[in-house]
Amino acid sequence: MEFKIEIPGAPVAKGRPRVCKFGTYTPKKTKDAEKYIQQCWDAKYGNLIPTEKPLAVQVAFYMPIPKSTPKKTVKEILLGKVFHTKKPDLDNLLKTVLDALNKTAYKDDGQIFMLSAKKEYSENPKTVVWLQEVE
Template identity: 40%
Template sequence: MQFFVEGIPVGKGRPRFMRNGHAYTPAKTRTYENLVRLRALEAMHGDSPFQGALCVTIVARFPVPVSYSKKRRLACLQASEKPAKKPDIDNLVKAILDGLNGIVFDDDAQVVQLSAAKNYAEVPGCEIFVSNADD
């Protein structure tokens, strides 16, 4: 299965704490996880979650900063330069896997192989591929 989540990819934010000690997930993270959930639901077409061991591949595409020169922009789009900036790739993966929980798979513990990359592209977003580990 594969699907695309439009928009600039967002990493999992650190939990925030209220004065009374309760923790909550930042709104930006919740919004992005909900968008991932929505696109996953559309891609699943009402099917039940995958069972067993899974492989997940995530390709995060970021926009080239507008301040870059034409030469540097071209280098970014040709993958000569990578987006070595925030969000950290592990936080990005965590936000996406949390968004897929309960929809594409029952628990992210089912993921036995994971591949993730950050690139520049004209159209920002995340391409997500999920397959059975046996395939």
């Protein structure tokens, strides 16, 4: 079975755990982003039990074009000639999505045997996630 969700809005990278005198905690922005991803999953697949099958996962992050970008560069971005090589890092973006879907879409992220990801600029920032169960 194949699953696909679109998460509207600018992708959020996983923040480092913060340490204080009361212990460690996850930054609010990260928690809010993970909760939002879970809500997007539940809106489409909420009645499904998390799968236990091996998974192939693809994630595409469509990052907002900075407002300060010159018009010439925006044209090149829209033609696919300019790649998103700035922060946030792709691995931290992935952590947010995979941690949010853990125990929601699948029992454990150890089930993921294949992972493909990309980030690129877009006028319509969003994250698209494809999960494919393998028999």
